[in-house]
Amino acid sequence: MAAHGGDQRGGWLRLGGLQDPLNEPLTGAPITAKRSEDLNPWSVSLQGSQPLYRGGRTVAETSAADNQIQAGRGQLNSVEQSVLLAVVQAYVNVITNQAVVELNEKNVEVLRRELEASQDRFRVGEVTRTDVAQSEARLAESVSQLEVSKADLDGARQAYERVVGNAPGTLAALPSLPPLPPTAEEARAIAVAENPDLITARYVELAARDGIDVAISTILPQVDLVAELSRAEEQSTNGSRTDQAALQVQVTVPLYQSGAEYATIRQNQQTASQRLSQVSETQRTVIESASNAFDQLEAARAVIVSQKQAVAANSLALEGVRQESSVGSRTVLDVLNAEQELLNSQVALVRAQGDEYIAAFTLLSAVGRLTAQNLNLSGDRYDPVKHYDESRGRWFGFD
Template sequence: MRMKFPANVLKAFVFAGGVAATALVPVTAAADNLSDAMIGAYKTSGLLDQNRALLRAADEDVAIAVSRLRPVIDWTITASHTYSRSINQLGTFNEFTNNDLGTQIQLTQLLYDGGETRLRKLAAQELVLAARQQLLSVEQTVLLNAVQAYVGVLQGQENVALRRNNLSLLQEELKAAQDRFEVGEVTRTDVALAQSQVAAARANLTDAEGALLTARATYLQIVGHAPGRIAGQPRLPSRAVSIDRAQSIAARNQPDLLAQQHSVKSADILVQAATKALGPNVRFRASAGLSEDVNGSTGTDSDASASVTLSQQLYAGGLNAATRRRAIASADSERGALINTQRAVRQNVSSAFFNVETARATLVSSNERVRASKVAFDGIREEATLGARTTLDVLQAEQQYLDAQTGEVNARANQAIAAYQLLQAQGLLTAEHLGLAVEIYDPALYYNLVKDAPAQYSKRGKDLDRVLKALGRN
């Protein structure tokens, strides 16, 4: 559940500092279930940190747009020295020296621009909403990577256990074949076959152990710490009862789709802004100044002025019209991208939904195959002790049993990954939806601090400096 924070800036600062501190403290506790793996990935992901910073940059674009609606005050101090020397027709030298010190303050305020600046602020706000959805998309990727890393370690451990058990059984078969050879029940060929299978089993065990080491390294890279004792198969999330229901959920929640919708809105607003930019604008200017002759010859002068100026570009070489046409083309491009995104989301949901169905059916078949091959292996092995089966029959049955068990392990792994891929396709693979025990990053927190464009030395500006310092970004 998303944690709610009051608007108090101090608490916002404490929260931001807590997030930064959590990301910096190394996690040493062993992850023993899938939730722990996803929590570790959520807390330590550099990709999430990167995209949270990009979101804060988008927040600042709103503040920049707001600032353009406010007055601009400039203060200048000027110190000047003037020296001139001339010679008239009579050969007389004239020298003039003057030292002035002056100061001026000037205020400029936009009064009217047809709404262009206000529209650009609205466009920036839409891009903020798009960036929030893009952050959720990255969060889904990070959590799915954690699922795949966890399942990869579990799959590797189970494969190693199977290979070890297989090697143990084959060593027993080799010993049995050697004993039967000594009493003349089998030939040396049977012994050689058993020895070959034992050697192959050792090599396969080595490969499985190498794959497990790779899976553990991947887990460390994604989750932020090495896996400890893995608890077992993850609990599968509930899924939509039908593909139509899954598509409906994705249409409301899929972050890539929602982000593109906001991008289209922003592009359409920028077209309106570019159109308004073709019209006139009105600005108010006021200034006051003071200057003093340092030499003391002319004393102190002061001046003040105020004016309202209407300006209209009559010709700019086609720049403004081209800018508007470019905005229209960009909006058309964003709408085209939206169509592609809509189709991709529908296709991804359909594929993920049917992959879950296929994985479930495959696991059922794999379980039946394991059961049948186990019965066959036990029977053939028993028949071999009575002389009704050869060593080759036993080895083949053992290989079929191993293949069935390996297929079952892979089918379970595929089912778990497919279930979480369906969540991602619907936009539900988030820390908040899964109820992970983490402090959910609140994207509105920073936005609420900067949306009114606080000045650097104001109270809120100083609070923002402390937040940035806590995040290690000042």
């Protein structure tokens, strides 16, 4: 894409080449060499032209190329954000599912001890066979929940390896969240200014407008400065030689070209109008995405607050139910239910914390700030501006 800008700037220059006497190009057109069949007379000419005015075509093509480059940068940033968000989601899912597995493993151990205690109490007549059966059933359910959570963890690990390229080892705890927009209004404002999809749509629309000017240039006059040098020599007449030089301004005025150029102009105008509509549609989508992401983040934070309260309350309730069960005022089922409620609230808290992290980075992606540069990530980064500057004025070469 960066090389495209240099390609369009080539419209400012005209370079010569070689052509044999039969008008068969060797490397270009303006230079001609003529020779007779007996090789006595010969002539050579050099002709070059410099565009002075092309109806605004070169300016429009250069502007279109620059706008396409900017649109390409927006697409690059959009891809970068998608990749980083996928990595964050994969990382968080592994961390979250690992925590859920650990909670289920602890619950299985607790229920095994509860079953052993129920069996001991049954042998001394403190509880009934029904109480033991309830403990056995709850343990079996907890084992099945553990297996399901392990399967979820394995799936999260597979997704991590697919996204990152390496299997997850021992992952570090989630780092603190980066700075986020404090309000929904600010999130929407940042998204309108920095979202890469919207930036891309804007530059695509500008490039389409340049396309109108390019099409209009085909019906406008063109002015070229044409220079020609020639030498002719006749060896059979004592080396007679003739040198000529000419410099002229050539003006080309289109009169009628079957109307195709006007059709192209109208087509490009319609394309530009369509691109403008896409800008408006993309902006509405970006604003909606930023608002939804902010709402999801706020909801996740509210769930975390509620689940922390639930964990604290269920922990206290479980302790009380166990004490009451020891004196016979609570049944084994009451204890089992209290343990299950505590586990449920703990799992919900872990998942809410993961949801908050993903929602935060989804918000960063929606506003256009989920980039390696904004996150201060280490490692080599591709710099499109540097690459563009290196290619901008390069008239020769492939690298």
